[in-house]
Ligand SMILES: Nc1ncnc2c1ncn2[C@@H]1O[C@H](COP(=O)(O)OP(=O)(O)OP(=O)(O)O)[C@@H](O)[C@H]1O
């Protein structure tokens with residue numbers, strides 16, 4: 001495994017007006033792995049903790065959020081135990097991050113070429129001229145025509161699809177081993193979305209790097225991802241190879257998600273599948289999905305462990321192999 005996340009816990013710890021400590025348990029034991037040359041799709045409804053998982057791993061949390069437990073092994077080191085200096089060296093070099101809005105990822109005051117040169121020179125000793133020619137080659141490999149001219153362009157001169165390609169070029173230029181994309185195509189039209197995802201897919205295969213793609217679109221997972229992790233209330237409820245999990249979903253939440261697809265009940269739009277998620281300030285003791293689950297039974301008062309299924313693993317008392 002390129003990245004192995006084990007039992008990640010993140011909390012928001014605040015004080016109310018009466019100075020009582022309030023704790024929101026946002027991530028409750030997230031575990032998953034990303035293999036070389038593979039794309040992991042991270043799915044789950046809005047608020048499930050997908051983005052928070054990534055920001056926790058990369059040391060990008062802001063107070064009052066704090067990682068309170070867990071390990072995240074990447075290239076032999078635990079990301080959660082590294083200093084801010086060590087993590088910032090890894091971000092943008094060993095791990096490339098692609099955020100949802102390309103506009104916010106680009107510096108509006110710098111030409112595309114200058115940004116591509118700068119990100120290289122922050123992380124390695126390279127001459128201006130060499131960095132520029134690598135930037136030009138990278139624009140070609142992300143499918144940007146006439147790269148020499150594009151290097152001179154300002155971010156506002158680019159279309160949404162072109163801007164997202166530039167963001168991907170920025171994420172890839174230092175040859176990271178892991179690429180993390182949080183809703184990389186939200187807001188782009190369908191054709192451009194397919195082009196961007198094809199590009200990510202091709203880069204992962206060609207460079208044999210690992211990738212995490214966060215998306216609310218299960219069609220995207222089916223088409224582009226190798227593995228899937230389904231999140232709910234800050235836990236991975238089910239995981240496995242996409243083909244297996246989608247053919248034989250073992251967790252009631254995965255089944256509900258898959259059943260919602262034909263009706264276009266799009267996740268990540270604030271709509272909820274069959275009720276609100278549990279209150280993160282007062283989580284139930286047993287299964288976190290229990291309140292919503294049609295199959296909840298007496299056993300569910302105890303938290304279900306992750307256990308093997310025919311298609312991978314699921315956190316449900318009734319999902320076992322038997
Ligand atoms: N300051 C805060 N205090 C308490 N809880 C918070 C705070 N900020 C965020 N949260 C909670 O953290 C959880 C994780 O949200 P996160 O942004 O990771 O969700 P997501 O799965 O990425 O959703 P989306 O699909 O909408 O992007 C949410 O339930 C949110 O309510």
Ligand SMILES: [Mg+2]
Pocket residue numbers: 050051052
């Ligand atoms: Mg998010």
